[in-house]
Amino acid sequence: MEKKEIVREKLTLPSEGKKLLLHSCCAPCAGEVMEALIHSEIEFTIYFYNPNIHPRKEYDLRKEENIRFAEKHNIPFIDADYDVDHWFELAKGMENEPEKGIRCTMCFDMRFEKTAEYAAANGFDVISSSLGISRWKNMDQINDCGVRAASRHENMDYWTFNWRKKGGALRMLEISKKERFYMQEYCGCAYSLRDTNRWRVNNGRKKIELGKNYYEE
Incomplete structure (x- = not known):
């Protein structure tokens, strides 16, 4: 079966913006976004700030793949601090909050503010x-945090574009398979890893093995 070709629209930045800083969490998520921006001839730079990712081995895997894909397309890449101790300090009292809850809001706020x-x-x-x-x-939840962070600075916008639409989510998987990106099996933080492994054990599955699984075509 032939793959359905994605018909790309020409994107434009909001409010006649000139220069985009794209926060990236990982290569699989960023791949389609980067491809769409390149197609639209939008100038942008990748900003990798994700001190939530735990442990360090997982953090390095995700970052290095993102660097590799950015370099392949000659996209500038800013490698920000891994101030993980600060993240854990902010997460105190939220250790048992569910995914998409207040801990995630804190995490998005921290990363977008930086x-x-x-x-x-x-x-x-x-x-x-x-x-x-x-x-x-x-x-x-993500857009609310992004808009809040941008609003603290004069003449700055957070772009709330829905990257999932018009085949974006499907293309994300296609790029991941083509590039053989590392397949992440939990959101990223220590508590996400803990809860995912608990679910796996309770359902008769093995715990996550870091650095083992990769996307394949």
């Missing part, structure tokens, strides 16, 4: 994130 701060200091007038393309995420 993204917006960097954008304001370096001439970017629009920020966005690849996080919203994942069906495991609440897009309204």
Whole structure:
């Protein structure tokens, strides 16, 4: 069966923005977003700030793949701090909150605030994130956090574009398979890893083995 070709629309930044800083969580999520931006001839830079990702081995796997894909397309890549201790400090009292709950809101707020701060200091007038393309995420929650972060800086917008629509989610998987990206099996944080492994054990499955599974065509 032939793959259905995606018909891409020409995207434009909101409010006549000129320069986009794209927060990226990982290569599988960012791949389709980056491809869509390149097709639309939008100037952008990747900003990798994800101190929530645990443990460090998982963090490095996700970051290095994102760097590889950015370099393949000559996209500038900003490698931000892994201030994991600060993330754990902010997460205190939220250790047992469910996915998509207040801990995730805190996590998005932390990452987007840092993204917006960097954008304001370096001439970017629009920020966005690849996080919203994942069906495991609440897009309204992500957009609310992004808009809130951008609103703290004059003349800055958070782009709430729905990257999942018009075949975006499908193309995300196609790129992941073509590039043989690392297949992430939990959201990223220590508590997500804990809860995913608990679910697996309770359902007769093995715990997650970091760095083992990759997408294949």
